[in-house]
Amino acid sequence: MGFPERKQKILKLLDQHDNREVQEIADTLGISAITIRRDLQQLAEEGLLVRTHGGAMKAPALHPFTAFTDKATVGQERKQHIGKLAAAQVKPGDTIFLDCGSTVFAMCQHLRKTGPLRVITNSLPIVAAFMDCDQITVNLIGGEIDKERKAMHGQRALQHIDSYRGAKAFIGTDGLSLKNGLTAFSEKEASISKAMAAQADTVYLLCDSGKIGKDSYLKYAPFTIFDHLITDRQLPASTAAQLKAKGVSVMS
Amino acid sequence: MGFPERKQKILKLLDQHDNREVQEIADTLGISAITIRRDLQQLAEEGLLVRTHGGAMKAPALHPFTAFTDKATVGQERKQHIGKLAAAQVKPGDTIFLDCGSTVFAMCQHLRKTGPLRVITNSLPIVAAFMDCDQITVNLIGGEIDKERKAMHGQRALQHIDSYRGAKAFIGTDGLSLKNGLTAFSEKEASISKAMAAQADTVYLLCDSGKIGKDSYLKYAPFTIFDHLITDRQLPASTAAQLKAKGVSVMS
DNA sequence: ATCAAAACAATCAAATTCGATCAAATATAA
DNA sequence: TTATATTTGATCGAATTTGATTGTTTTGAT
Known part of the structure; x- marks a missing residue:
């Protein structure tokens, strides 16, 4: 399983649950935790999620005017x-x-x-x-x-x-x-x-x-x-x- | 099997599954992996798919007004x-x-x-x-x-x-x-x-x-x-x- | 404040994949 | 027909990715 596939799955996971721990994601996808950490870092740099100690949480709504396509935005x-x-x-x-x-x-x-x-x-x-x-x-x-x-x-x-x-x-x-x-x-x-x-x-x-x-x-x-x-x-x-x-x- | 035919089949494969590895595509079509890689590169340049390490994934949903997507045309x-x-x-x-x-x-x-x-x-x-x-x-x-x-x-x-x-x-x-x-x-x-x-x-x-x-x-x-x-x-x-x-x- | 457990960053090695170059096969043009 | 161009497949070194190990930082509880 390559990075893009994991990327999709991780984002999907975070869409369902608001936040996940590194180990939970690793277990779910059957991938080592270290790789998941690297993925999370990369995704965090893209602004697709927010990195936390031990896991990650869903990205907050961006600038008020760029979030047109986000359906789950607050408000x-x-x-x-x-x-x-x-x-x-x-x-x-x-x-x-x-x-x-x-x-x-x-x-x-x-x-x-x-x-x-x-x-x-x-x-x-x-x-x-x-x-x-x-x-x-x-x-x-x-x-x-x-x-x-x-x-x-x-x-x-x-x-x-x-x-x-x-x-x-x-x-x-x-x-x-x-x-x-x-x-x-x-x-x-x-x-x-x-x-x-x-x-x-x-x-x-x-x-x-x-x-x-x-x-x-x-x-x-x-x-x-x-x-x-x-x-x-x-x-x-x-x-x-x-x-x-x-x-x-x-x-x- | 010429390139246009492979092109169509590869895009069809990616349409069914969201992402495929090079080797999977090569096996499915009975073509060598190196040729598949070349095809993928070409298709990626046309923006018809996204190239990844070890494979390819479906092109992301385009803006609603991205026209001219007659994908497999010869012209x-x-x-x-x-x-x-x-x-x-x-x-x-x-x-x-x-x-x-x-x-x-x-x-x-x-x-x-x-x-x-x-x-x-x-x-x-x-x-x-x-x-x-x-x-x-x-x-x-x-x-x-x-x-x-x-x-x-x-x-x-x-x-x-x-x-x-x-x-x-x-x-x-x-x-x-x-x-x-x-x-x-x-x-x-x-x-x-x-x-x-x-x-x-x-x-x-x-x-x-x-x-x-x-x-x-x-x-x-x-x-x-x-x-x-x-x-x-x-x-x-x-x-x-x-x-x-x-x-x-x-x-x- | 201190300590232990967990998580992190950094470095390393193994495996895989990629890109470039070359040779053979096929298609195209003169 | 011959000659040229294009395409396909193979090989080798370079680059990328993955997972493990190390030491350091953070977290939470004493």
């Missing part, structure tokens, strides 16, 4: 819920902007059955999600590719967005608080979200409850940029009340 | 040859245009080792091919997505191309003849190729010998649009002579 259920709610706001025939956040991405599977749509986005995963969907026309924002976020950014992308007009925009954020408004981790991404919001009649902010009350380091927009906040049921009632008092329309 | 070898020649024309630091033809796509795997590059393209498969390649910066042309061709087309895309400038352009064509010049099936695709050619200092036309002397229905450009024709060795010597007499620089 995925919240995102699915938000995605479903947001998708319900879209009517057949709409032209909508979608930014490149993972929460917005969760809308895609629910939008597939909505009917004919025009989607304008800078996100490659979103393009991929609609690639086999005849009813949905996709306009992709051009520009320099940010490989980590799998999206287009930059001046050219902003200009491109400004040349479109749409009924609704669905944008994400890294942080949302009464004091600082919308905050983000990435300036590039924030500027794209802002540009989309400016070209849409109605703006929906998708933000799971875990991000509400938290701030990221870059303040990029006030509350007034969006019309409706879509979040999940884990949002504390007190927080919801505070938001509503500030004039925010909250859906959950 | 693929010509395209590979042309792609290799074309890639050799690219120098580290170049900015190059790549259009969305399948022959141009064949350049990608050879470009990965060239060094730092800036690639400007309207093709999603090309984007996917360079997604994990740090040395290569990709600028994607925006516009409406043509799902069948997995590329962006339209007026906006043409404008976007006009705003760039590059050293070299590599474009494909559906037909090439002395009488009618460059001909194509798709007007959209032809206009993109033309726009890229206009913005590059040097233009390379990639065209396998099977298309030379054939016409498609849409005449879209004269011979003067390109500087060098890159084709394969199956080009009859007489045809090559005719082209050279017309002032065309032919590489094969």
